Amino acid sequence: MEPKYKRVVLKLSGEALAGDRGVGIDIPTVKKISEQIKAIHALGVETSVVVGGGNFWRGRDSADMDRATSDYMGMLGTVMNALAFQDSLENLGVMTRVQTAIEMKDVAEPYIRRRAIRHLEKGRVVIFAAGTGSPYFSTDTTAALRAAEIDAEVILIAKKGVDGIYDSDPKLNSNAKKFKELSYLEILNRELKIMDTTATSLCMDNQIPLVVFGIDEENSILNVVEGKNMGTKVR
Numbered sequence: 001m002e003p004k005y006k007r008v009v010l011k012l013s014g015e016a017l018a019g020d021r022g023v024g025i026d027i028p029t030v031k032k033i034s035e036q037i038k039a040i041h042a043l044g045v046e047t048s049v050v051v052g053g054g055n056f057w058r059g060r061d062s063a064d065m066d067r068a069t070s071d072y073m074g075m076l077g078t079v080m081n082a083l084a085f086q087d088s089l090e091n092l093g094v095m096t097r098v099q100t101a102i103e104m105k106d107v108a109e110p111y112i113r114r115r116a117i118r119h120l121e122k123g124r125v126v127i128f129a130a131g132t133g134s135p136y137f138s139t140d141t142t143a144a145l146r147a148a149e150i151d152a153e154v155i156l157i158a159k160k161g162v163d164g165i166y167d168s169d170p171k172l173n174s175n176a177k178k179f180k181e182l183s184y185l186e187i188l189n190r191e192l193k194i195m196d197t198t199a200t201s202l203c204m205d206n207q208i209p210l211v212v213f214g215i216d217e218e219n220s221i222l223n224v225v226e227g228k229n230m231g232t233k234v235r
């Protein structure tokens, strides 16, 4: 099967790694996702991963804390997730590199754009950790930024508990309608809570297409990469 994309950024929320536990890292869940990453990598897709950190901490979680400090805690959470993925992928025989936006050279490489591209060309999966390295941003924005920097064709946004973008919350409204396709501007105008506005406008300004889909379905990442119609496309 010819993959639809040559180079992708896969955005995984921290929640997707927690399995049914809701918090922390569930190793069997990480393994299941890693198997899919291995499968798309085997199709020849140059694969990079941006991991979230919401399974540990979100900067906005504590109103009593200094926001920047709280955001740095969130970014550190993403590093733990990245290392879990590195371990899991390498157990499956997939070569990886973790690059962090906050330097911690005993743990991983620093983020260096040209080096990340070189790793991808050499067939390594690159895992981007520590977000953008700056507080007040999100890992969705990181995915948009890295996609622009490494010239990825698409951002694959794997969501837990929802399989695309709806006009209202499908958990609260049984009549919620799922979009097959949508523009960035509609996300902003309708204030759809799929991505923050910084991330959405970065994608819009740089014309980076997104596919939003559910991680809970069997083989969902592989299906998207094979161009099978699912989720919501944003362009």
Ligand code: UDP
Residues within 6 Å of the ligand: 012, 013, 014, 015, 051, 052, 053, 054, 055, 057, 058, 059, 060, 070, 071, 072, 073, 074, 075, 077, 078, 130, 131, 132, 133, 134, 135, 136, 137, 138, 139, 140, 142
């Ligand atoms: N974060 C940040 N700057 C970044 C990326 C992330 O400050 O560039 C912090 C922020 O506090 C965020 C937390 O890291 O709440 C975890 O990331 P995010 O909420 O995007 O994770 P996800 O919801 O995807 O699990």
